[in-house]
Amino acid sequence: MDKLQKKFKQQINSMVEISHRLAYLGYVASHGGNISLRVDHDIILITPTKIAKRKITFNDICIVSRDGKILFMPENRTPTGETPMHNRIYIKRPDINAVIHAHPPCLTGFAIAQSALLELPLLPEPVLELGPVLSINYEEPISEKLAQAVDTVITKSNAFLMNNHGAMILSYEDLERAIDLLEMAESMAQSVCTAKILGKVNVISCEEIINLNNVLRKRAMPLPGKKDQFHSLEEVFNIKSGN
Numbered sequence: 001m002d003k004l005q006k007k008f009k010q011q012i013n014s015m016v017e018i019s020h021r022l023a024y025l026g027y028v029a030s031h032g033g034n035i036s037l038r039v040d041h042d043i044i045l046i047t048p049t050k051i052a053k054r055k056i057t058f059n060d061i062c063i064v065s066r067d068g069k070i071l072f073m074p075e076n077r078t079p080t081g082e083t084p085m086h087n088r089i090y091i092k093r094p095d096i097n098a099v100i101h102a103h104p105p106c107l108t109g110f111a112i113a114q115s116a117l118l119e120l121p122l123l124p125e126p127v128l129e130l131g132p133v134l135s136i137n138y139e140e141p142i143s144e145k146l147a148q149a150v151d152t153v154i155t156k157s158n159a160f161l162m163n164n165h166g167a168m169i170l171s172y173e174d175l176e177r178a179i180d181l182l183e184m185a186e187s188m189a190q191s192v193c194t195a196k197i198l199g200k201v202n203v204i205s206c207e208e209i210i211n212l213n214n215v216l217r218k219r220a221m222p223l224p225g226k227k228d229q230f231h232s233l234e235e236v237f238n239i240k241s242g243n
């Protein structure tokens with residue numbers, strides 16, 4: 001076993017477990033999706049390219065530095081082509097420790113529709129824990145342009161739709177938390193579809209959003225988005241009193 005594999009054994013095991021859970025949930029198909037975990041200030045564990053998430057084992061996980069150097073690469077494995085995008089997120093968001101990019105069917109439907117509906121405050125828990133699900137412009141997968149497109153919104157929330165591609169979730173904590181948040185986002189997307197079928201999609205009022213700030217404080221939760229970027233949920237959702 002490589003010395004870095006040994007050092008980060010527990011975290012690599014969690015990468016494997018979350019990869020399998022993504023596959024089990026149907027959030028990735030074929031070789032799709034990629035996940036990463038920051039284990040040290042600038043050391044990132046990341047999934048390899050060209051392998052189904054359900055087949056990933058301990059010896060498939062790659063280790064890179066935040067500036068793109070390969071620190072450990074298992075035989076016959078290469079870090080995901082989306083590594084520059086993950087690294088960029090960790091540079092722009094020093095408060096983030098785990099990133100999941102996947103293609104959950106309902107969220108990906110919203111990404112294909114380029115719908116902005118999930119940017120609205122629709123359900124209390126996602127308002128508090130995810131922030132608005134913001135869109136990232138379509139760019140070619142695995143390109144530097146995609147990594148740059150991420151820059152425009154990455155500080156403003158912890159949940160994103162990649163237009164005509166899929167979803168991305170950031171967690172302050174770990175991958176376990178990131179996949180829970182991804183499930184929350186996918187569940188909300190399903191509920192919004194049901195609401196659309198039944199009639200109107202109603203938003204939570206500005207007054208109620210202001211009240212939710214108290215819940216955040218009581219639970220000692222950070223506001224969604226980059227630390228110190230916003231001072232209230234009204235700012236996070238870009239709404240003004242009277243809206």
Ligand SMILES: [Zn+2]
Binds near residue numbers: 032033103141165
């Ligand atoms: Zn993808």
